[in-house]
Amino acid sequence: MLNTRMTVKLISGWILLTMCIVGAVSAEPSPTSAPTVANLSPNTIVAGGSGFSVTIAGTNFIGSSLVYFGDTALTTTFVSGTQLTAAVPAQSIAIPHTASVIVSNGTGGHSQAAAFTITPAKQVPAMAGLSPRSATAGSPTLTMMVVGTNFISGATVYFGDTARATTFVSATQLSATLPAASLATAGQVSVRVNNGDGTASTQPAVFTIRPANAAPTVASISPNTAVAGSAGFNMTVTGTNFTSNSTVYFGDTSLVTTFVSATQLTAAVPTAAITKAGQVGVIVTNGSDSHSQAAAFTITPAKQGPTMAGLSPRSATAGSPTLTMMVVGTNFISGATVYFGDTALTTTFASATQLNATVPAASITTVGQVSVRVNNGDGTASTQPAVFTIKPANPAPTVTSISPNTAVAGSAGFTMTVTGTNFTSNSTVYFGDTSLVTTFVSATQLTAAVPVSAITKTGHVGVIVTNGSDNHSQAAAFTITPAKQGPTMSGLSPRGATAGSPTVTMMVVGTNFISGATVYFGDTALVTTFVSATQLNATVPAASITIAGQVSVRVNNGDGTASTPPAVFTIRPANPAPTVTSISPNTAVAGSAGFTMTITGTNFTSNSTVYFGETSLVTTFVSATQLTAPVPASAIATARTASVIVTNGSDSHSLAAPFAVTINRPAITDINPDTAVAGSGGFTITVTGVNFTNSCMVAFGNTLLATTFVTSTQLTAVVPTAALAHAGQVNITISNGAGLGSKQIVAFTITMPASQVIYVPGKAGSVNSDGLYALSLVTPSTALDMSTPVSLTLQNPATTDAGGNPVPAVAVYQTGSVSLAQTTIIEGNGTSFIAYQFQTQTMTFRIVPLANNQYNVLVAAGGLDLSTVNPTAPVVITVTVGGQTFTAQVQPSVVTR
Numbered sequence: 026m027l028n029t030r031m032t033v034k035l036i037s038g039w040i041l042l043t044m045c046i047v048g049a050v051s052a053e054p055s056p057t058s059a060p061t062v063a064n065l066s067p068n069t070i071v072a073g074g075s076g077f078s079v080t081i082a083g084t085n086f087i088g089s090s091l092v093y094f095g096d097t098a099l100t101t102t103f104v105s106g107t108q109l110t111a112a113v114p115a116q117s118i119a120i121p122h123t124a125s126v127i128v129s130n131g132t133g134g135h136s137q138a139a140a141f142t143i144t145p146a147k148q149v150p151a152m153a154g155l156s157p158r159s160a161t162a163g164s165p166t167l168t169m170m171v172v173g174t175n176f177i178s179g180a181t182v183y184f185g186d187t188a189r190a191t192t193f194v195s196a197t198q199l200s201a202t203l204p205a206a207s208l209a210t211a212g213q214v215s216v217r218v219n220n221g222d223g224t225a226s227t228q229p230a231v232f233t234i235r236p237a238n239a240a241p242t243v244a245s246i247s248p249n250t251a252v253a254g255s256a257g258f259n260m261t262v263t264g265t266n267f268t269s270n271s272t273v274y275f276g277d278t279s280l281v282t283t284f285v286s287a288t289q290l291t292a293a294v295p296t297a298a299i300t301k302a303g304q305v306g307v308i309v310t311n312g313s314d315s316h317s318q319a320a321a322f323t324i325t326p327a328k329q330g331p332t333m334a335g336l337s338p339r340s341a342t343a344g345s346p347t348l349t350m351m352v353v354g355t356n357f358i359s360g361a362t363v364y365f366g367d368t369a370l371t372t373t374f375a376s377a378t379q380l381n382a383t384v385p386a387a388s389i390t391t392v393g394q395v396s397v398r399v400n401n402g403d404g405t406a407s408t409q410p411a412v413f414t415i416k417p418a419n420p421a422p423t424v425t426s427i428s429p430n431t432a433v434a435g436s437a438g439f440t441m442t443v444t445g446t447n448f449t450s451n452s453t454v455y456f457g458d459t460s461l462v463t464t465f466v467s468a469t470q471l472t473a474a475v476p477v478s479a480i481t482k483t484g485h486v487g488v489i490v491t492n493g494s495d496n497h498s499q500a501a502a503f504t505i506t507p508a509k510q511g512p513t514m515s516g517l518s519p520r521g522a523t524a525g526s527p528t529v530t531m532m533v534v535g536t537n538f539i540s541g542a543t544v545y546f547g548d549t550a551l552v553t554t555f556v557s558a559t560q561l562n563a564t565v566p567a568a569s570i571t572i573a574g575q576v577s578v579r580v581n582n583g584d585g586t587a588s589t590p591p592a593v594f595t596i597r598p599a600n601p602a603p604t605v606t607s608i609s610p611n612t613a614v615a616g617s618a619g620f621t622m623t624i625t626g627t628n629f630t631s632n633s634t635v636y637f638g639e640t641s642l643v644t645t646f647v648s649a650t651q652l653t654a655p656v657p658a659s660a661i662a663t664a665r666t667a668s669v670i671v672t673n674g675s676d677s678h679s680l681a682a683p684f685a686v687t688i689n690r691p692a693i694t695d696i697n698p699d700t701a702v703a704g705s706g707g708f709t710i711t712v713t714g715v716n717f718t719n720s721c722m723v724a725f726g727n728t729l730l731a732t733t734f735v736t737s738t739q740l741t742a743v744v745p746t747a748a749l750a751h752a753g754q755v756n757i758t759i760s761n762g763a764g765l766g767s768k769q770i771v772a773f774t775i776t777m778p779a780s781q782v783i784y785v786p787g788k789a790g791s792v793n794s795d796g797l798y799a800l801s802l803v804t805p806s807t808a809l810d811m812s813t814p815v816s817l818t819l820q821n822p823a824t825t826d827a828g829g830n831p832v833p834a835v836a837v838y839q840t841g842s843v844s845l846a847q848t849t850i851i852e853g854n855g856t857s858f859i860a861y862q863f864q865t866q867t868m869t870f871r872i873v874p875l876a877n878n879q880y881n882v883l884v885a886a887g888g889l890d891l892s893t894v895n896p897t898a899p900v901v902i903t904v905t906v907g908g909q910t911f912t913a914q915v916q917p918s919v920v921t922r
Contacts, residue, residue, distance in 0.1 A: 058085040059134030065126055069142040072121045079126070079141075081109045087130055091499060094141070095124045096335075096457060097485040098502040105847075106812035116484050121145040123378050125337050125351060131499045132421055138337040138351045140379065148175040149224040154277050155216060156306025156319035159233035160203075161240055162211040169232070170306055170319060171199045171218060172276070179221045184232070185214045197303050211236045241266040241309040243317040250323045257296040260307070262320075263289055268311050275322070276305040302326035329356045330405030335458075336397060340414040340497070341384075343392045350413070352380045352399060360402045365413065366395045384413075392417045422447040422490040422498045431504040432475075434483045441488070443471045443501075449492050456503070457486045483507045510537045511586030517578060518668070521595035522565075523602055523677060524573045531594070533561045533580060541583045546594065547576045565594075573598045601628040603671040603679045612685040619658040622669070624682075625651055630673050637684070638667040664688045689716040691759045693771045700774040701744075703752040710773075712740045712757065725773070726755045749775055750864070809872070809906055811861045814842040817870050817884065818903040845872065872906065882906075 062083040070077065079099075081092060084107055092099045092111035099111035109128065117124070125138035152173040160167060171182055178193045182201035189201040199218065207214075215229040243264040251258065260280075262273055265288055273280045273292035280292035290309065298305075306319030333354040341348060350370075352363055359374045363382035370382040380399065388395075396410035424445040432439065441461075443454055446469055454461045454473035461473035471490065479486075487500030514535040522529055531551075533544055540555045544563035551563040561580065569576075577591035605626040613620065622642075624635055627650055635642045635654040642654035652671065660667070668681035695713040710730075712723055719734040723742035730742035740759070748755070757771045821835035845861035850871075860883075863870045871883040882904055903912045 058130075060085045060087075060090060060128040060130050060136045062126065062128055062136045062139045065139050065141060068140070069144060070118055071146050072118055072143045073146050074115065074118060076115045076117075077113055078110050079113055081111065081126070081128060081139075082107060083109075083128065083136065085130070085133075086128065087133065089131055091129045091131070093125075093127050093129060093487070093500065096487050096500075098487055098500050106810075107844075114485070118143045123353070123376055125353065127337065129499050132423060135338070135499075137349065140375065147222065147224060150175045150177075150180065150218045150220050150226045152216070152218060152226050152228070152230045154306070155230050155232055156276075157308055157316060158230070159235055159316055160208050161235050161315065162209060164205065164208045166205045167203050167208070167318065169201050169203055169216075170304070170321075171201060171216065171230075172197060172304070172306070173218070173226070175220075175224075176218065177220050177222065181219050181221060183217045183219060188219075195303075208234055210234060235315060240315040241268075241271060241311055241317045243307065243309055243320045246307050246320045246322060249320070250325060251294075251299050253302045253324050253327050254300060255296075257294055257299075260292050260294050261289065262292065262307070262309060264309065264317060266311070267309065270311055272310050274306075274308050274310065274316075299324050328403070328405060331356045331358075331361060331399045331401050331407045333397070333399060333407050333409065333411045336411050336413060339411070340416055341389050342416050342496075343390060345386065345389045347386045348384050348389070350382050350384050350397075352382060352397070352411070353378060354399070354407070356401070356405075357399065358401050358403065362400050362402065364398050364400060389415055391415060416496045420447045421496045422449075422452060422492055424488065424490055424498045424501045427488050427501045427503060430502070431506060432480050433508055434505050435481060435508045436477075438477045438480075439475055441473050441475050443473065443488070443490060444469060445490065445498060447492070448490065451492055453491050455487075455489050455491065455497075480505050509584060509586060512537045512539075512542060512580045512582050512588045514578070514580060514588050514590070514592045517592050517594060518681070519678065520593075521597055521678070522570050523597050524571060526567065526570045528567045529565050529570070531563050531565050531578075533563060533578070533592070534559060535580070535588070537582070537586075538580065539582050539584065543581050543583060545579050545581060570596055572596065597677055602677040603628045603630075603633060603673055605669065605671055605679045605682045608669050608682050608684060611682070612687060613656075613661045615661060615664045615686050615688050617658070617661060619656055619661075621653055621655050623651065623653050624669070624671060626671065626679060628673070629671065632673055634672050636668075636670050636672065636678075661686045691716045691718075691721055693757065693759060696757055696771055696773065699771075700776060701749055703749060703775050705746075705749055707744055707746040707749070710742050710744050710757075712742065712759070713738060714740075714759070717759070722760045724756075724758045724760060729760070752776055808874075809909075811845055811847075811872065811906075813906070815845055815863065815870075815872075816840055816842055816903075816905045817863075817868075818901075819884075820901050820903070822899070822901055840868070840870065843870075 060083055062081055064082050066080045066082070067077075086103060086106050086109050088103045090101060090103060090109055092101045092109060094111070094113055094117050097114075097117055099113060102110045104110060121143050124141045124143065126141050127136050127138050129135040150173060152171060154172050156170040156172070157167070169182070174197055176193065176196050176199050180191060180193060180199055181188045182191045182199055183189070184201070184203060184207055187207065189203060192200045194200060211234050214232045214234065216232050217226050217229045219225040241264060243262060245263045247261045247263075248258065260273070267284065267287050267290055269284045271282060271284060271290055273282045273290055275292075275294055275298050278298050280294060283291045285291060302324050305322045305324065307322050308316050308319050310316040331354060333352060335353050337351045337353070338348070350363070355378055357374065357377050357380055361372060361374060361380055363370045363372045363380055365382070365384055365388055368388060370384060373381040375381055392415050395413045395415065397413050398407045398410040400406040422445055424443060426444045428442045428444075429439065441454070448465065448468050448471050450465045452463060452465060452471055454463045454471055456473075456475055456479050459479050461475060464472045466472060483505050486503045486505060488503050489497050489500050491497040512535060514533060516534045518532040518534070519529065531544070536559055538555065538558050538561050542553060542555060542561055544551045544553045544561055546563070546565055546569055549569060551565060554562040556562055573596050576594045576596065578594050579588050579591045581587040603626060605624055607625045609623045609625075610620065622635070629646065629649050629652050631646045633644060633646060633652055635644045635652055637656055637660050640660055642656060645653045647653060663686065665686050667684045667686065669684050670679050670681050672678040691714060693712060693714040697711045697713075698708070701708065710723070715738055717734065717737050717740055721732065721734065721740055723730045723732045723740055725742075725744055725748050728748060730744060732740055732742045735741060752775050755773045755775065757773050817840045818836070819839075823834045824832050840863065843863045845863055848860050848862045850858055850860050858873060860871045860873045869883070873881040873883065875881060884902060901912055903910065
């Protein structure tokens with residue numbers, strides 16, 4: 026029986042309805058209700074990024090719900106019965122693949138799997154070869170094949186500085202047309218590839234234009250195709266102008282060649298040359314670098330059969346209804362079929378790594394194990410079947426703790442203690458997919474031997490217990506941490522000094538440095554400062570730099586690891602070292618054009634060379650106090666601080682002068698429009714300013730808008746209707762996609778429309794500034810369940826007028842069944858509080874939790890049609906929340922504001 030008592034009073038312009046609930050029951054889902062997953066946000070990410078938080082929407086979530094990302098149990102935060110958040114670590118998205126996300130309620134079952142896609146990162150094109158790689162001066166127009174990796178549609182081949190007509194063949198091949206005019210003069214021409222997406226090859230290839238002479242030609246090759254990984258073979262090449270000096274090239278590999286005649290050669294192609302699928306150019310050279318055009322040889326891929334990596338779910342209880350089983354693995358193709366024992370299942374192709382198959386209820390009636398396999402329908406099938414277990418209905422084991430729960434990758438095997446419930450003598454502990462030798466201690470404890478082979482790789486592993494029938498527990502997380510890594514050195518700065526120099530500070534760069542590491546100069550430990558994992562600074566005293574020669578430098582981390590190949594510091598015979606007093610210019614904007622730098626100093630010679638970072642520049646000697654050097658655009662492509670030094674050829678060099686490569690931060694000068702009415706439709710906003718780029722995004726508060734780049738001084742963006750729901754001020758900012766946002770914030774104002782409100786006049790109270798009334802609920806026995814639907818009704822009850830005539834009930838407002846969203850409310854004095862809120866253009870309904878199971882219910886009416894309200898009758902406010910109903914009444918008046 027539920028008892029409720031209620032009082033009404035006014036608190037600071039709010040109507041306070043006090044209700045007491047005795048014996049309320051929590052609405053948390055039954056522990057037997059399995060969770061479901063409706064969607065993930067986000068549901069895709071680029072491989073190799075940092076960890077992130079994923080939001081899971083669904084039903085039947087509880088406080089102990091646990092999210093699994095593949096086989097990895099995530100740190101999970103319960104938000105409500107319909108929402109969880111979970112932290113996905115960086116190692117779970119290191120490589121591209123499709124991961125399954127499920128929610129487990131422990132013994133309450135688990136959800137179906139939702140797919141999360143990890144996409145590959147953008148890759149830079151690289152060139153492996155040209156075919157042909159040369160031509161004779163005066164040759165007619167020809168087609169050059171460029172082979173390499175990471176080519177994309179739209180890529181352009183540059184011949185010297187000229188873009189040539191380019192055809193995209195595949196990610197490993199482009200063809201480009203070289204007009205006769207570009208082949209007129211003998212010499213060497215650099216060839217490079219630009220993908221047109223901001224990436225380009227860094228190492229150019231060289232095309233040679235030879236002086237005119239008789240070149241060999243290739244008419245045909247036999248055979249002209251082979252399967253990748255097959256045995257080597259002899260190739261017959263037919264053509265013209267062959268000589269006893271002719272050599273056949275298979276790509277960049279010269280073959281053992283036999284001269285048969287001026288029109289025929291034979292050559293041995295080794296197995297090593299045909300290990301990878303793709304196209305290879307076959308050419309003939311006559312020793313003088315006079316060579317034929319290329320003939321295409323095709324290496325076809327060996328047909329790959331499907332493999333299975335897992336099932337989800339991998340078991341069910343006998344008598345279960347029809348279910349959808351997700352099969353994950355590799356090399357699946359459209360048309361593949363999943364077999365459940367000998368039965369072909371209705372199968373949906375999701376991707377090359379995922380199939381979904383329907384297992385009918387009739388196949389899940391008998392307890393036992395069923396083999397699952399995949400047939401691609403092209404003559405290939407999985408060789409190792411997976412096992413689906415049909416369990417009898419009995420209590421599942423649970424795992425409450427494991428000890429230990431962490432180990433270092435590559436360390437020795439150990440014995441793990443598993444504590445929980447419902448263990449039997451048939452229980453088996455699984456470490457990931459590996460079953461361990463398990464010892465039954467009691468119904469609440471097992472021990473299991475974890476072998477060395479199970480902890481070779483870092484990451485998280487799920488530990489579960491099965492009771493022989495595959496009736497299994499939820500997973501407990503075991504962490505394998507990376508093994509200790511020793512330091513490595515990649516360079517010193519300075520890397521030398523003149524004998525007799527004063528004390529110097531030497532920068533050591535490399536990897537895996539730790540705090541407490543020591544730099545050794547020969548056998549002398551130097552005073553060392555830890556800067557980062559890639560940099561140490563060490564003080565070399567003058568007494569260590571008195572004698573010319575070479576000194577080995579090494580790093581000891583002090584944790585038992587040290588660098589193995591030492592670096593060399595050169596102490597030069599005394600001679601004047603160059604000095605740099607100034608550089609002009611000393612700054613540039615990232616992505617700007619190359620320029621000529623003037624270096625002023627002392628002790629410059631005709632052998633002096635200017636270094637911009639690690640890049641040596643073409644240097645012009647002007648005088649002993651001045652040098653000039655061109656800095657290419659490639660050296661200032663990205664923001665950084667580069668060191669400029671001068672060396673005199675004998676490794677005597679100056680101190681470094683800093684050169685700053687900067688990025689211009691975008692700035693906003695105006696927005697149009699700068700105001701809108703709350704609840705109005707979406708629109709396009711124009712943002713004016715400076716330093717805009719095509720990667721800039723307009724942010725409306727915390728929301729990134731769909732943005733169009735117009736010019737470097739103008740952007741347009743679409744503001745959606747949903748962003749204009751509430752009155753107030755919203756900050757407009759700009760992000761340029763490079764980690765730098767606009768310097769200032771511009772405010773956009775959302776105004777409140779005119780509205781009608783209900784209020785209580787006189788001593789009964791009055792409306793506050795936004796027409797809100799407060800009704801206080803007191804529930805001493807239990808808290809209200811905010812995850813359940815809530816309803817609100819405002820109604821004139823039936824009554825009689827002054828003449829005694831009946832007046833029927835009038836419905837003022839009714840929400841129906843709605844859900845509340847958790848919101849942070851900030852009052853005018855800066856005070857903030859948590860509330861659960863439902864809001865439309867005509868009604869705001871808010872529940873604010875207080876202490877000791879007390880709640881404020883806030884009701885605000887604006888813009889309601891009150892033409893039918895009976896001003897002589899009270900308005901009855903009815904609230905249904907957490908399965909309980911509360912009422913209060915107020916005497917209304919109507920005002921327009």
